[in-house]
Amino acid sequence: MRAARHRLLPELGDAGVERLASAHVRLAPSSPLAGEIARRFLERAEVSVDEHGSAGPDEPPELAYLRGAVLALDHVARITGVRAEPLPRADLDRVLGLAEGTTERHGGSP
């Protein structure tokens, strides 16, 4: 999606944009919708994405959307060299009214 190319942060510069465009990730999402959301965000950042074949069962849409977006965010941060560690999940899940201990299913690799 070439229309996405310019809208990344100016601070990433052309080099960051090029790193994204040449990156390839294989998703291991927590659910089919989480995988779909992660794929949509990554593809709009021009990152090439493998099909996600190992997703778990369906989740509530707000949780799946959140986990998919976090997964995509972690990939973008890692590819652009901004941050290597995944974003902590517990406080985010808590916003959705979920009990602690429901955050283990995130996955993904570059």
Add this chain to the structure above:
Amino acid sequence: MSARVLLVGAGGLGCPVAEILARSGPTLPATRLTILDDDLVDGTNLHRQLLYDVADVGAPKADTMAAKVRWLAATHRTPLAVVPVAARLVPEDALARVRESDLVVEGTDNLASKFLAADAAHLAQRPIVHAGVVRWTGWAKAVHPGTSACLRCLFEDLPEGRVETCAEAGVVGPLVGVVGALAAGLVLRVLRGEASVGATWTRVDAKLGIARTVPVRRRSGCSLCGPAAALAELSAERYAPRCLGVPLSSGVVMSIKVRIPTPLRTLTQGQDEVLGEGATVRAVLDDLERRHPGLKDRICDEKGVRRFVNVFLNEEEDIRFLDGLDTALKAGDALQIVPAIAGGR
């Protein structure tokens, strides 16, 4: 009776909220979602606004979002009715619009609109869910009027000087999805009647790897919800000069289509038509410069429009024969940038 949700802003934050509501299925309480946004889909939106595609560029966001959300709701058997309204939330009618809703969801891209929505929600005694995001940081908070900290408890007032919006400063697309999903989660909790939902504030700093939800208390000196609150009505002046530079008022901030000639499309990522906001040609070009750095310099010099460039209004009138860069624009106007062309072989 349906819950009435007013979504202010159909952008990067509004997209996840609307999509998640539409995907919620039959367990969602019957809901009528009013989508309030006067903007058009721009190519620069697409990396973070997943409900829109390239084919939607130039179309009204409210209508486009409504059509897609209706389809999603039907697919998931979600009892969600959708009403698009192509307008901004402005001081003149904010209170009336908010009073017609049971819950406000605010995902706008400027502080003036955020404070306006917060003030209107409090004065109308309606709960509101706020969210904001720029660059690598974002936040989300729900507010129950009178019981939880409001926006003015957290941030007293609009800052002096202009504040960058995400369209200007840039934003990481997936972070908008993260914060939008958090806002959607808060919306669902409010709809379920969870009173504790307003007790915390969630912040995400994706660059530092921080995602925290912290308790926040009401501020006793808050001008909106404190015991000696002075803010009792919505005047346009309160939201205008410090943040936007122009009054946040009906018809003042408009999206104007600008036709870009081939030699300048390297600055617009190949787009032959882009959108700029403003009530004059000068304001639109300034806005385009923020979105497409270098573009204004190719059109203007210190004296005005460059001698070898023409700017036409609605393909009819050269703005040199109108009021030049101060030519006033109205909704539906379009500008064409026409450079001199050399050669002929």
